[in-house]
Amino acid sequence: MxxxxxxxxxxxxxxxxxxxxxxxxxxxxxxxxxxxxxxxxxxxxxxxxxxxxxxxxxxxxxxxxxxxxxxxGIFGSDFVGLQNFTFLFSTDAVLQATLNTVLLNLLFIVVTLAFSLALAFLMFQIYSSSISRVYQAVLLLPNFISYVIVSYFVFALLATDNGMVNGVLQGLGMPRVAWYTEPQYWPTILLITHLWTAMGWGSLIYLAAMLGIDNELFEAAEMDGAGRGRQFWSITLPIILPIVVINVLLALGSIFNADFGLFFLVTRNQGLLYPTTDVLDTYIYRALTTSGDWSMASAAQFYQSVVGFLLLLTANRLVKRIGGRDRDLSLM
Amino acid sequence: MKSGSWSKIIIHSLLGLIALAALIPFLLIVAASFSDEMALTVKGYSLWPRDFNLSAYQFIFDKPGRLLRAYGNTIAITVLGTSLSLVMMSLFAYALSRQLFRFRRIYGIFLVVAMLFSGGLVPYYILVTQVLKLQNTFIILLLPNLIGLYQIIILTAFFRQLPNELFDAARVDGAGEWRIYGSLVVPMGKPALATVGLMIAILYWNNWTTPLYFIRDPDLYTLQYLLYQVMRDAEILALEPQIGASQLPTQATTMAMAVLATGPAAFGFFFAQKYLVRGITMGSLK
Incomplete structure (x- = not known):
């Protein structure tokens, strides 16, 4: 109704x-x-x-x-027009942060989508068995762990002197890596960390959608001799596609906003890693607190907020067009 | 046996492996917390304790003041914040779910605009520190998570599905809106309230950004922020005067702190899991 x-x-x-x-x-x-x-x-x-x-x-x-x-105060301070913005864009730092934000988010969205769909499909196959609830719970748990604890986990794995990964590398006769000083590895490290926290949640959404599909469709396909892979591409995916598209669009809408905890805590805010890990949120935080630079922080904030708003607005418009409904307004 | 059973075995082992891999970080921390500090430094982190011992826990329980204080703060904030939040949000959502509420449309737009445009950290920081002047207060730890726009939408959608006939009957019997809210909406809305309450409780429990921005007073540290501080400056424990810095089980202690802070919550998660799952599907498939 x-x-x-x-x-x-x-x-x-x-x-x-x-x-x-x-x-x-x-x-x-x-x-x-x-x-x-x-x-x-x-x-x-x-x-x-x-x-x-x-x-x-x-x-x-x-x-x-x-x-x-x-x-x-805001109204008592002197109006300076676009001066703060000229100042902001006079260095490459904010452009670097923008690029990192957008590219890493894109990477996260694409890979998390693939993993979530695959996981959901696997869980769907064995949904009737009670152990599937255990898998579900275990995969969901990381989503509810704070990034402070996640940063502990990553540290135990990547500490230069005694981290587990370096221990394994040494066991294999390979040299140790000083992970916290080598920016080139961090897109991958952050991706894995993000995947670990996000895939349980993502797969659950798609699993719920798959469970809504009429079972007769699968039975008929099986009668016609379609294997599980074929069933996925010909039945499951086309049916849940709207939900996939909506989720991806909404994620794309927030592509200008980074997960502050992931980028600030998991990287231990190491300056050496900024070339690949500095995002708009960490940039703004630093401008605000470390350097106490109001003009830089406020200009960067305006830039992030306004572009973020336009992206989200566009995403919501597209969702409305595709899904025939506005996720937020439909509930009002 | 059908040919499907083989693929099921493969699927089970695949999912089992992924689930195990997802648990590795937890094992790593627990093993480290039960390790000897020297062995941990020399041989490194592993999935099994290095030279099993309890000195890290002994060290923490010798002087549990800091940890207990943070625990107390976090529990107080979570309980108070979640209760307040549920009352405020459910009242709002109930009114919003009434078709005859005159400001329904306006409030709808009010919510959507707030969801789409976020002022972000800088104005928020100025608001709290310059306008409200709430830095280093207990109140600021409560305020930021009080209202979740997404959670209001879940509640509104749920309340709208409740049978109107029942409310109408209560109205005919002379019940006012407060009465209907208290004796019909809240009891009938329990499933949604439980889910939303859990979501909010987790936000409070895991909150480390509010203290990062606004709290300098160690007495107001929350659990997560304490862990952040401990990690950032492992020597912070060395400030306890009686113990020489050399014999401090720093890494093992840090990890033991993490276990003590996360363990109870992770345990609770497995009981609360089904409500959370409902919340996820509620939000995504509406």
């Missing part, structure tokens, strides 16, 4: 009762007004929070256009 059906049903029911007598109708009107007042009251605490933390901060990106002095 769609929302529209429900609205119609509900609206139809209301007048039926109220037409019976004029007095009741006015009473209902008053009643509805007072109920509306209560509903409005109920929304206020959360609405205030959203206003403060979401809307006020939207206005706050405007500090990119002033020479922000904390003592003077």
């Amino acid at each position: 769609t929302d529209k059906d429900r609205t119609v049903k509900y609206r139809l029911r209301m007048p039926k009762r109220s037409v019976s007598s004029r007095g009741l109708k006015t009473k209902m009107g008053q009643d509805l007004r007072s109920r509306n007042r209560v509903w409005l009251l109920m929304t206020l605490p959360a609405a205030l929070w959203i206003l403060l933390f979401r809307y006020l901060t939207m206005v706050g990106v405007g500090i990119a256009f002033v020479d922000f002095k904390p003592r003077k």
